[in-house]
Amino acid sequence: METQKLQLNGVEEIKSGNRSQVYALLARSFRFPSEEEFRSVRDGQFASAAQQSIATLPYNGFKGGELGRGLAASYEEFQSAYIGLFEVGGELGPPCPLYEGECGGGRMKVMEEVLRFYHYFGLRLSEEKRDRPDHLASELEFMHVLTFKETEGLLKGVDRSAYRQAERDFLRFHLSDFVAVVANKIGARAAPFYSELAQLANTFCARDLAYLSA
């Protein structure tokens, strides 16, 4: 599939598009970090990009923070921290697994419902990445897709209610509570970058849900 792009002109379009942009940014940053992404975090480019998108949303009042800017760690240490937080652990697995099914609701039930959300909107899991459907990065990416399609509808002037309904339901029944648990778990460990990132994701999702429910 060719990469789809939307040209956003009006304020409403930009606000709508930035919601999608923030979801994309968060989705990317909860994946395993590449060296390039690590440098982007350490050098502050990531924080700047986040702040830029946050600045123009349908709702205001929160900031992205430093988000790892000036982080004193090597790439090896950075990825080791990611692995230690999210991928490897002792009893009962990693301390903060990034899977919704590990945060309540029953693993298989959550996975299946999330999978069927994706399916309904014409999506499936990447055959290349081969991860569980309920990974935080995947769920954020799904919200990015829904908000992208909503923005596309806005541009085309067509009914967007299906996407807004799905966004609201997906946040309400899945992502919002999930990301709150993740933020809580990571926050308790005071993990550099990821504590702030999870807090940002939590605040954003909560605000977005409030916005959609208004």
Added chain:
Amino acid sequence: MAELKLELGRLEPRDTVLPDVASFSRSNVERDLWDWDRVVKGSHLTNCWYQQACNYNLYVKDGVILREEQAANYPPQNDPLAPDFNPRGCQKGSCYTHRLYDPTRLKFPMKRIGKRGEGKWKRISWDEALTDVADAIIDTATKEGPEAIVQSGGTRVMNVGSEGTGPTSFFIAVGAPLSNVTADNGDDHQGIAVTLGKVIVGDSADNWFYSDMILIWGGNPAYTNIPNYHFIAEARYNGTKVVTISPDYSPSAIHSDLWVPVNVGSDAALGLAISQVIIKEKLFKESFVREQTDMPLLVVESTGKFLREKDLKSGGRQDVFYLWDSASGTLKEAPRKTLALNGIAPALNGSYEVETLQGKIKVKPVMEVLARHLDQNFTPEQASKVTGVSAQMIEQLAHEIAQAKGVVNISSANWGKHYHGDLIERAMILIFALCGHMGRKGATYSAFPMMGLDTSIGGLEKRGDQVILSAAGGDPRFAQWREDGYTDEMILYEYVHAAFESGGITPTSLMYYVHGGILDLCAQHPEWDPHMKRPIKEYFREAFEKKWQFLTPGEDTPPRVMFALGGNFLRRSRATNLLLGTFLPKLRLLISIDWRWNATAMYADLVLPACSWYEKTSTFLMGMPVQPFVHVVNQAAAPLYESMGEWKMFCLLARKVEERAKERGIDSYKTAKNIEHRFVGFEDKVTFGGLYNEDDEEGVARDAFLNASNVEQMDWEEFKERGFASYTGVGTGMRSLGNTCDIVPGETVVPLTWHTERKDPYPTLTRRIQFLIDHELYRELGEDLPVHKEPPMAGGQYPLMITGGHARWSIHSDQVDESLMLQLQRGVPVMFISAKDAAPRGIQDGDTIEVRNDVASFNVQAAVTPALRPGQVIMYHSWENYQFDGWRHFKSVMASPMNPVELAGDYFQIRPITMSNYPGFSDRGTRVEVRKA
């Protein structure tokens, strides 16, 4: 103007474009919950042993396996009144979908960047990982020799499924020893091995239905045989009496008609006292005893050894034995090529005078000697003091067992975990042999149940008949063997003995004893076993000097590269923390290959992610007669993350080894025996000349099934669709020939009928079920006849004895930290302790207690129960190291002293062989004390 780009990384459109969706309601999602793309058959490539395996339907949607359910499509029995095998399955298998998506899955190749066990890792590419491993192999093979490249031992991959072909083929190509892990697990049946000359003997679960008595002795099927347990319940409706002999009021005892509580480790005394009653009251089955056992063979009174041809004739043989024919009143040579007595009526008692090269001597039948031995040492009254079982109960058991038409046993792999487990097994099988409860429908003794595909795959797996044919064509010993009455079974065993002697197969238990420091630990505590006449290291040296035992790599060559696959040795091995300090530092590279972060992976240098059991195509090479079906495992979904099947992994590793050797300009290396191995063509050796490429794991499975000689014939696709096929014979393969019986689908599997009906000789020195072992070491230790010995004070002078058993909630450690399973129990490791032991120590249920002895200590939660015998504590199997405070594993206290009798060799059936006849680990009866932590 701003631009918004659609960024897809983890999701992708199902079609070429994303659709525009006009309406949505959450009910759209919920309505589809019972919709799936396909249903495939699958099973679980784990070593769940007696209960292995079960046919499952796997439901798949968009590449995700949503759930599984029991397929329950096994055929009806030929006997319409007999229960069938449906549905098969247990709670572990029924939540494997849940398990394979567990966050503890190994996702990517990982390299340790901190200290071992520190938990600091970095993700690396497969190419980088394979390069690291290949270089370590090349370095080690060229510097220390391929013998220093070892496997930790495991059964899950290496033996269970066809995907184990890759690693096995790889290690053979390297020239590294293959591992035999049986006695390391404590699954060995040394007592059966010396008595029957083999350990692979097992019946089918439906056979229990036809017995008069099911004797659960050394097993706990309510926990460990869940898919087959219904046969026990159904047998009771058929009039079968279920008797459980165990120290504790076990989960299986609860469902029995009679529970016989016995002191820990005193079972041999109980068995011998039962035998004493049976012999004294002449309740034994004379025809069986005369024909099938060594009871009528003559023993020289002055030496206690068998009368042999060499005693009678100059140049006479060591392995020709004699009977006293009551009919003619003369000495007769015992038939060697058949068990049939051909008119001889051998005496079972009395004393006779025979002319030997040394003059006239007195001889007696083994039965006469044995009866006196039992009368002197093992009357019910004497045994009662040892066992805690009343003399009256011992007599009752003897009467009921002897008078039953048929008795079967359920003993699982318990006795190998006792220091004197061999004596217990010899005592138990003595009862069955005396009563003729062997080789008949509803009357069987089962030891090590195993029945495998007798198949050929590429150049690796050879059918037993092919081995025999090859031997006939190329082995100069073959004609002599046949002339001497060797059965196929005996000839195949000769080749396995040879593999141990050559170092091609090596016992992992000996590796840990020697290279892990456990032998040194035993040597420091000679006081633990008061029956030992000499220091353990003297026995050990003698065994190696006389070539009774073999170890690769030897004492002077420490292992340098270890592959931990198919097992979890740092969870499994006894004296765990000793190994961490002694064994691990010797390793240049420890590679863990698994689908989950187990304890061994946590300590590894490099971890390679294997895919789960539902993500590859395989068929079971190792099966069980308990359920006589071979199962298929279809790949239901693509492997998660970057995991891959073991076949592919080892094909790629072989290619990398060849590539790296070429890049580094290294052509070859030599084994310790100066055999040159060349790196050129290494990949071809693993892939059987390219017969199966790295993506053809299914081809390996397919050919394993289609080339098998002992399963019902069907098309591969039909097999995949149906999920299983019935065994039609034991074949002539090492993995099942020991059962020595015909198999008819729909009928019970009754082992040993080739001996009891066809009169084939047993693969023992005497060609009979042998109770007198006149090996010099057995005689020195006073174990030439079955005896009882008190368990050693392993761990020190402490009052409590640990026992254990496989857990209800996990197959080994595969599900030990599975959240669903943990919710069904306390969720943390527990030690069961008698209320009578807990009270004086101030311990209450739920308290954390410290368990300690002279070797180590650990903390665990106390589960106080009246069901335990005072003096006994139970730790069920498989808790992982990281589930204990400070990762102090419960097996750290298990010193596992080496039993010198297990060092014996060079005695026909007592030579190292796959699964037996070498020193193994014990843990039952380990001495500890506990206190509130």
